[in-house]
Amino acid sequence: MSVRVQSAAFDFAAEAGAFAQGLPGVGAIVTFTGIVRDQAPGGLRAMQIEHYPGMTESAIAAMVAQATTRWRLADCLVIHRIGELAPQAPIMMVATAAAHRAEAFEAAEFLMDYLKSRAPFWKKEITASGAEWVAAKVEDQDALSRW
Protein backbone atom coordinates (compact mmCIF):
# COMPACT_ATOMS: atom_id res chain seq x y z
CA MET A 1 0.00 0.00 0.00
CA SER A 2 1.51 3.28 -1.04
CA VAL A 3 0.34 6.90 -0.74
CA ARG A 4 2.22 9.77 -2.36
CA VAL A 5 1.36 13.46 -2.22
CA GLN A 6 3.76 15.29 -4.51
CA SER A 7 4.26 18.41 -6.60
CA ALA A 8 6.29 16.53 -9.21
CA ALA A 9 4.58 15.20 -12.33
CA PHE A 10 4.16 11.44 -12.65
CA ASP A 11 4.01 9.07 -15.59
CA PHE A 12 0.89 7.00 -15.06
CA ALA A 13 1.91 4.30 -17.56
CA ALA A 14 5.24 3.84 -15.75
CA GLU A 15 3.48 3.89 -12.37
CA ALA A 16 0.94 1.29 -13.53
CA GLY A 17 3.73 -0.89 -14.92
CA ALA A 18 5.71 -0.73 -11.68
CA PHE A 19 2.56 -1.38 -9.61
CA ALA A 20 1.80 -4.54 -11.61
CA GLN A 21 5.15 -6.14 -10.74
CA GLY A 22 5.37 -8.92 -8.15
CA LEU A 23 1.73 -9.46 -7.22
CA PRO A 24 1.22 -13.19 -6.69
CA GLY A 25 -2.40 -14.37 -6.78
CA VAL A 26 -3.60 -11.19 -8.46
CA GLY A 27 -6.00 -11.51 -11.37
CA ALA A 28 -7.14 -7.92 -11.69
CA ILE A 29 -5.53 -4.49 -11.63
CA VAL A 30 -7.69 -1.38 -11.95
CA THR A 31 -6.14 2.03 -12.49
CA PHE A 32 -7.80 5.42 -12.61
CA THR A 33 -6.03 8.63 -13.62
CA GLY A 34 -7.55 12.08 -13.12
CA ILE A 35 -6.57 14.75 -15.66
CA VAL A 36 -6.77 18.56 -15.41
CA ARG A 37 -9.79 19.28 -17.62
CA ASP A 38 -9.19 22.35 -19.80
CA GLN A 39 -12.80 23.46 -19.97
CA ALA A 40 -13.09 26.41 -17.59
CA PRO A 41 -15.07 29.33 -19.07
CA GLY A 42 -12.54 31.65 -20.71
CA GLY A 43 -9.93 28.92 -21.03
CA LEU A 44 -7.94 27.28 -18.26
CA ARG A 45 -4.35 28.47 -17.83
CA ALA A 46 -3.48 26.40 -14.77
CA MET A 47 -4.96 24.51 -11.85
CA GLN A 48 -3.59 25.16 -8.37
CA ILE A 49 -4.04 22.51 -5.73
CA GLU A 50 -3.70 23.44 -2.08
CA HIS A 51 -3.65 20.84 0.67
CA TYR A 52 -3.34 20.42 4.42
CA PRO A 53 0.09 18.85 5.01
CA GLY A 54 -0.13 16.08 7.57
CA MET A 55 -3.90 15.69 7.46
CA THR A 56 -3.76 14.87 3.74
CA GLU A 57 -1.48 11.90 4.27
CA SER A 58 -3.31 10.62 7.34
CA ALA A 59 -6.76 11.02 5.74
CA ILE A 60 -5.69 9.08 2.64
CA ALA A 61 -3.98 6.42 4.78
CA ALA A 62 -7.26 6.00 6.70
CA MET A 63 -9.20 5.58 3.40
CA VAL A 64 -6.70 3.00 2.19
CA ALA A 65 -6.94 1.14 5.52
CA GLN A 66 -10.74 1.12 5.24
CA ALA A 67 -10.55 -0.16 1.65
CA THR A 68 -8.26 -3.00 2.66
CA THR A 69 -10.68 -4.14 5.35
CA ARG A 70 -13.64 -4.09 2.94
CA TRP A 71 -11.97 -5.71 -0.06
CA ARG A 72 -9.20 -8.29 -0.28
CA LEU A 73 -6.61 -6.10 -1.94
CA ALA A 74 -3.15 -7.42 -2.71
CA ASP A 75 -1.93 -3.84 -3.07
CA CYS A 76 -3.06 -0.32 -3.75
CA LEU A 77 -1.47 2.95 -4.80
CA VAL A 78 -2.67 6.54 -4.46
CA ILE A 79 -0.76 9.46 -6.00
CA HIS A 80 -2.13 13.00 -5.74
CA ARG A 81 -0.34 16.09 -7.01
CA ILE A 82 -0.26 19.49 -5.32
CA GLY A 83 0.86 22.91 -6.50
CA GLU A 84 0.40 24.34 -9.99
CA LEU A 85 -0.65 21.98 -12.78
CA ALA A 86 -0.95 22.60 -16.50
CA PRO A 87 -4.17 21.82 -18.41
CA GLN A 88 -4.32 18.14 -19.43
CA ALA A 89 -1.68 17.13 -16.88
CA PRO A 90 -2.43 14.10 -14.69
CA ILE A 91 -3.61 15.26 -11.24
CA MET A 92 -3.89 11.96 -9.46
CA MET A 93 -4.09 8.23 -9.84
CA VAL A 94 -5.43 5.26 -7.96
CA ALA A 95 -4.43 1.66 -8.61
CA THR A 96 -5.84 -1.43 -6.93
CA ALA A 97 -4.87 -5.07 -7.27
CA ALA A 98 -7.04 -8.03 -6.24
CA ALA A 99 -7.70 -11.64 -7.14
CA HIS A 100 -10.85 -10.69 -9.07
CA ARG A 101 -12.00 -7.58 -10.93
CA ALA A 102 -15.10 -6.79 -8.84
CA GLU A 103 -12.99 -6.14 -5.77
CA ALA A 104 -10.41 -4.13 -7.69
CA PHE A 105 -13.08 -1.96 -9.38
CA GLU A 106 -15.10 -1.36 -6.21
CA ALA A 107 -12.07 -0.51 -4.10
CA ALA A 108 -10.84 1.94 -6.76
CA GLU A 109 -14.25 3.66 -6.90
CA PHE A 110 -14.44 3.80 -3.12
CA LEU A 111 -11.00 5.44 -2.95
CA MET A 112 -11.94 7.91 -5.70
CA ASP A 113 -15.18 8.89 -3.99
CA TYR A 114 -13.39 9.46 -0.70
CA LEU A 115 -10.48 11.34 -2.28
CA LYS A 116 -12.96 13.75 -3.88
CA SER A 117 -14.63 14.90 -0.70
CA ARG A 118 -12.73 13.62 2.34
CA ALA A 119 -9.08 14.32 1.56
CA PRO A 120 -8.10 17.94 2.29
CA PHE A 121 -7.32 19.19 -1.21
CA TRP A 122 -8.72 22.38 -2.75
CA LYS A 123 -8.60 23.21 -6.44
CA LYS A 124 -8.32 26.71 -7.84
CA GLU A 125 -8.76 27.42 -11.53
CA ILE A 126 -6.59 30.11 -13.08
CA THR A 127 -8.17 31.53 -16.25
CA ALA A 128 -7.66 34.58 -18.45
CA SER A 129 -10.31 36.37 -16.41
CA GLY A 130 -8.92 35.58 -12.99
CA ALA A 131 -8.71 32.86 -10.38
CA GLU A 132 -11.58 30.97 -8.81
CA TRP A 133 -11.85 28.22 -6.20
CA VAL A 134 -13.65 25.16 -7.53
CA ALA A 135 -16.90 24.59 -5.63
CA ALA A 136 -17.58 21.16 -4.16
CA LYS A 137 -20.29 19.24 -6.00
CA VAL A 138 -23.30 17.86 -4.15
CA GLU A 139 -23.04 14.68 -6.28
CA ASP A 140 -19.52 14.07 -4.96
CA GLN A 141 -20.75 14.38 -1.39
CA ASP A 142 -23.76 12.15 -2.13
CA ALA A 143 -21.50 9.54 -3.74
CA LEU A 144 -20.18 8.61 -0.29
CA SER A 145 -23.60 7.40 0.84
CA ARG A 146 -23.36 4.32 -1.40
CA TRP A 147 -20.49 2.99 0.70
Added chain:
Amino acid sequence: MIDVLYFAWVRERIGESRERLETRAVTVAELVAELVARDAAHAAAFADLTGLRVALDQQLASFDAPLAGVREVAFFPPMTGG
Protein backbone atom coordinates in the same frame (compact mmCIF):
# COMPACT_ATOMS: atom_id res chain seq x y z
CA MET B 1 -2.60 28.29 23.28
CA ILE B 2 -4.19 26.89 20.19
CA ASP B 3 -3.06 26.93 16.55
CA VAL B 4 -5.76 27.95 14.09
CA LEU B 5 -5.15 27.14 10.42
CA TYR B 6 -7.00 28.38 7.35
CA PHE B 7 -7.07 26.92 3.86
CA ALA B 8 -8.27 27.90 0.38
CA TRP B 9 -10.68 30.88 0.26
CA VAL B 10 -10.93 30.97 4.07
CA ARG B 11 -7.17 31.65 4.16
CA GLU B 12 -7.51 34.31 1.47
CA ARG B 13 -10.42 36.05 3.18
CA ILE B 14 -8.64 36.17 6.54
CA GLY B 15 -5.28 37.05 5.02
CA GLU B 16 -3.34 34.56 7.18
CA SER B 17 -2.66 30.87 6.84
CA ARG B 18 -2.30 30.33 10.58
CA GLU B 19 -2.46 32.12 13.87
CA ARG B 20 -1.74 31.11 17.44
CA LEU B 21 -4.09 32.38 20.07
CA GLU B 22 -5.30 32.18 23.61
CA THR B 23 -8.93 31.14 23.84
CA ARG B 24 -11.56 30.48 26.48
CA ALA B 25 -13.80 28.76 23.96
CA VAL B 26 -15.16 25.39 25.06
CA THR B 27 -16.45 24.38 21.63
CA VAL B 28 -15.57 25.11 18.00
CA ALA B 29 -18.67 27.30 17.72
CA GLU B 30 -17.47 29.44 20.65
CA LEU B 31 -14.04 29.77 19.03
CA VAL B 32 -15.73 30.89 15.80
CA ALA B 33 -17.67 33.53 17.77
CA GLU B 34 -14.39 34.82 19.28
CA LEU B 35 -12.75 34.95 15.84
CA VAL B 36 -15.73 36.73 14.26
CA ALA B 37 -15.51 39.41 16.96
CA ARG B 38 -11.86 40.15 16.08
CA ASP B 39 -12.26 41.97 12.76
CA ALA B 40 -14.17 42.29 9.51
CA ALA B 41 -11.96 39.79 7.68
CA HIS B 42 -12.69 37.02 10.18
CA ALA B 43 -16.37 37.96 10.22
CA ALA B 44 -16.49 37.68 6.41
CA ALA B 45 -14.75 34.30 6.43
CA PHE B 46 -17.18 32.85 8.97
CA ALA B 47 -20.34 34.52 7.63
CA ASP B 48 -21.83 31.23 6.43
CA LEU B 49 -20.84 28.18 8.46
CA THR B 50 -22.75 25.83 6.16
CA GLY B 51 -20.01 26.46 3.57
CA LEU B 52 -17.23 25.59 6.01
CA ARG B 53 -15.66 22.48 7.45
CA VAL B 54 -13.55 22.12 10.57
CA ALA B 55 -10.82 19.68 11.59
CA LEU B 56 -9.54 19.21 15.15
CA ASP B 57 -5.98 17.89 15.32
CA GLN B 58 -6.35 16.91 11.65
CA GLN B 59 -9.59 14.95 12.06
CA LEU B 60 -12.88 16.22 10.60
CA ALA B 61 -15.21 17.39 13.36
CA SER B 62 -18.43 19.31 13.86
CA PHE B 63 -18.91 22.89 15.02
CA ASP B 64 -20.34 21.78 18.35
CA ALA B 65 -17.32 19.57 19.11
CA PRO B 66 -15.41 20.32 22.36
CA LEU B 67 -11.95 21.89 22.19
CA ALA B 68 -10.57 20.32 25.37
CA GLY B 69 -7.07 18.97 24.67
CA VAL B 70 -7.11 20.13 21.04
CA ARG B 71 -3.89 21.78 19.81
CA GLU B 72 -4.74 22.50 16.18
CA VAL B 73 -8.01 23.70 14.66
CA ALA B 74 -8.35 24.09 10.89
CA PHE B 75 -11.13 25.82 8.95
CA PHE B 76 -11.64 25.27 5.24
CA PRO B 77 -14.27 24.96 2.53
CA PRO B 78 -15.61 21.56 1.42
CA MET B 79 -12.77 19.60 -0.13
CA THR B 80 -12.34 19.30 -3.89
CA GLY B 81 -9.68 16.68 -4.48
CA GLY B 82 -9.54 13.92 -7.05
